[in-house]
Amino acid sequence: xxxxxxxxxxxxxxxxxxxxxxxxxxxxxxxxxxxxxxxxxxxxxxxxxxxxxxxxxxxxxxxxxxxxxxxxxxxxxxxxxxxxxxxxxxxxxxxxxxxxxxxxxxxxxxxxxxxxxxxxxxxxxxxxxxxxxxxxxxxxxxxxxxxxxxxxxxxxxxxxxxxxxxxxxxxxxxxxxxxxxxxxxxxxxxxxxxxxxxxxxxxxxxxxxxxxxxxxxxxxxxxxxxxxxxxxxxxxxxxxxxxxxxxxxxxxxxxxxxxxxxxxxxxxxxxxxxxxxxxxxxxxxxxxxxxxxxxxxxxxxxxxxxxxxxxxxxxxxxxxxxxxxxxxxxxxxxxxxxxxxxxxxxxxxxxxxxxxxxxxxxxxxxxxxxxxxxxxxxxxxxxxxxxxxxxxxxxxxxxxxxxxxxxxxxxxxxxxxxxxxxxxxxxxxxxxxxxxxxxxxxxxxxxxxxxxxxxxxxxxxxxxxxxxxxxxxxxxxxxxxxxxxxxxxxxxxxxxxxxxxxxxxxxxxxxxxxxxxxxx
Numbered sequence: 001x002x003x004x005x006x007x008x009x010x011x012x013x014x015x016x017x018x019x020x021x022x023x024x025x026x027x028x029x030x031x032x033x034x035x036x037x038x039x040x041x042x043x044x045x046x047x048x049x050x051x052x053x054x055x056x057x058x059x060x061x062x063x064x065x066x067x068x069x070x071x072x073x074x075x076x077x078x079x080x081x082x083x084x085x086x087x088x089x090x091x092x093x094x095x096x097x098x099x100x101x102x103x104x105x106x107x108x109x110x111x112x113x114x115x116x117x118x119x120x121x122x123x124x125x126x127x128x129x130x131x132x133x134x135x136x137x138x139x140x141x142x143x144x145x146x147x148x149x150x151x152x153x154x155x156x157x158x159x160x161x162x163x164x165x166x167x168x169x170x171x172x173x174x175x176x177x178x179x180x181x182x183x184x185x186x187x188x189x190x191x192x193x194x195x196x197x198x199x200x201x202x203x204x205x206x207x208x209x210x211x212x213x214x215x216x217x218x219x220x221x222x223x224x225x226x227x228x229x230x231x232x233x234x235x236x237x238x239x240x241x242x243x244x245x246x247x248x249x250x251x252x253x254x255x256x257x258x259x260x261x262x263x264x265x266x267x268x269x270x271x272x273x274x275x276x277x278x279x280x281x282x283x284x285x286x287x288x289x290x291x292x293x294x295x296x297x298x299x300x301x302x303x304x305x306x307x308x309x310x311x312x313x314x315x316x317x318x319x320x321x322x323x324x325x326x327x328x329x330x331x332x333x334x335x336x337x338x339x340x341x342x343x344x345x346x347x348x349x350x351x352x353x354x355x356x357x358x359x360x361x362x363x364x365x366x367x368x369x370x371x372x373x374x375x376x377x378x379x380x381x382x383x384x385x386x387x388x389x390x391x392x393x394x395x396x397x398x399x400x401x402x403x404x405x406x407x408x409x410x411x412x413x414x415x416x417x418x419x420x421x422x423x424x425x426x427x428x429x430x431x432x433x434x435x436x437x438x439x440x441x442x443x444x445x446x447x448x449x450x451x452x453x454x455x456x457x458x459x460x461x462x463x464x465x466x467x468x469x470x471x472x473x474x475x476x477x478x479x480x481x482x483x484x485x486x487x488x489x490x491x492x493x494x495x496x497x498x499x500x501x502x503x504x505x506x507x508x509x510x511x512x513x514x515x516x517x518x519x520x
Contacts, residue, residue, distance in 0.1 A: 227314065234311045236260055237292055237401035242311045247301035252420075252458045254292045255304055258335055264291050265339045283339055292401055293419055295458045300340045382477055382493035385448040387431070387502055390414035416451040421460030439468060442487035448494070467492075 234243050238260035245258040256264075265288050288297040394413050396405045412422055412429045421427065425437040434449040445467060453463050471478045471490050479491040 227317075230310065231314055234307060234314065238264065242315055243304075243307055244311060244315075246304045246307040246311065248304045249290050249295075249297050249301050250299050251456055252290045252293050252295040252297075254290050255307055256291060258301075258303075260291075261301055262335065262339065284341055288339075293458060294398065295418075296455055300336045381496050383496040383499050384479075384491065385434070385494045386499055387434070388449045388500065389502060391450045391452075392416055415449060416453060418453065418458055418460060420458060421453075421463075424459060424461070425464060437464065439464060442485075444487075444489045445471075446489075446491045448492050 231242070234246075235241065236243055236246075236257040237254075238256055241257070243255060243257055246255045247258050247261055248255045249261075265286075266283055268286060268288060289295060290297055390411070392414050394410070396402075396410065399405055399419075408429050409419070409422060412427055412435060413419070415429070415435060417427055417435065421437075425439065427435060427437045429435055433446055435447040435451060437445050437447060439445060445464075447467070451463065453460055457463055471480065477493050479493060480488055481490075482488045
């Protein structure tokens with residue numbers, strides 16, 4: 001093979017060297033390359049190492065060679081192939097085979113192994129070309145450390161020791177802080193659990209307190225309403241103040257202030273039957289009535305101490321603590337002197353006998369409702385009464401203690417009923433059927449268009465008792481209809497000759513005339 005193909009100048013080639021010397025030289029170069037590039041694992045390098053090891057094992061003698069001075073431009077030739085001339089030296093005849101020749105090229109500080117391939121080997125040419133491309137690597141840096149690197153490593157080792165100790169101390173401190181934090185978190189967790197339990201108990205207690213407060217508010221509201229009702233009932237109907245000196249009237253039972261009653265009785269207008277105003281004792285003999293219901297008052301009012309105690313208790317409860325107590329007026333010797341007669345001069349009906357006393361045979365003559373003479377005097381038929389005009393002259397001005405007076409109540413008052421009787425017997429009035437009352441909570445009695453009560457029967461109880469007894473004792477004077485539930489309804493009848501026909505359209509005009517008379 002020409003030397004120019006190998007890239008070696010003719011002056012550097014030693015033609016006198018024997019084949020064995022060339023082999024020893026290639027082995028040394030191979031060992032040097034293997035020491036320099038231990039990381040290279042190319043197939044050519046491995047092959048050369050194996051050849052070198054095999055030659056050393058076979059007992060061939062190695063010769064020392066001087067150090068090869070590499071040049072960047074002069075490649076070093078390495079003949080690793082065995083030519084046909086070496087066969088006679090070994091004592092055996094072998095078939096001549098041309099092997100691939102390898103050579104090293106120094107690039108920088110490293111040697112690169114190159115092989116020369118035969119031009120005729122087509123299949124191996126591409127592989128060698130690829131291998132040659134893979135071997136064309138950049139120069140590798142030397143592994144030997146520089147002085148600067150050694151100094152830096154020593155400084156780093158010194159710094160790393162101090163840093164390691166410092167970091168170890170910091171790590172120990174962090175571990176202690178972590179342990180303390182864990183203990184603190186555990187304590188705080190316990191405190192939080194206790195606070196949550198306390199909050200739950202407090203919430204439950206608050207709900208219970210709210211429920212209790214609501215109940216107490218309801219009770220307080222009911223108590224306030226009760227106190228207000230009691231206070232209203234303990235108020236005088238004339239001066240609208242609490243009854244400081246309450247006195248009760250007989251027989252109606254209304255309670256008013258002593259001063260209001262005194263003023264009322266002194267200022268009462270005289271009737272036609274009363275004496276003249278110029279008589280000194282005119283007030284003593286003047287007819288006295290109740291301011292509330294206009295019932296005739298026949299005896300002196302009496303003090304009601306129970307009402308006085310209740311009124312005093314309510315007044316103390318409403319008064320402020322700093323307010324001075326109300327002064328009690330001095331008792332009067334006789335507050336009703338000059339208004340009512342003395343007790344000795346008053347008529348006492350309890351010890352006298354009268355022909356009008358109640359007798360079982362006389363029926364209801366004691367109350368003035370019906371007499372045996374009247375019952376025996378009429379034996380004719382009875383008929384339903386007709387509409388009749390009112391018989392009592394009253395107006396809303398006669399009831400100043402009432403805030404409002406219903407029209408039906410006024411109509412019943414004008415037809416002989418009283419306020420107590422209306423409330424007690426649930427009375428009603430209609431233009432078509434007249435007055436009706438309810439007894440025993442279910443039985444209805446139609447009384448006609450006018451009734452007349454006894455002077456002492458303010459509540460109308462005696463009148464209704466007489467009516468109820470008359471229904472069963474004189475059934476001919478009543479029309480009775482019994483219901484399926486056991487109750488009954490009764491219509492009062494009157495003698496047929498007493499039935500009078502009135503023009504019902506004149507009732508409104510008659511009532512208007514009564515109002516005009518009252519205004520005048």
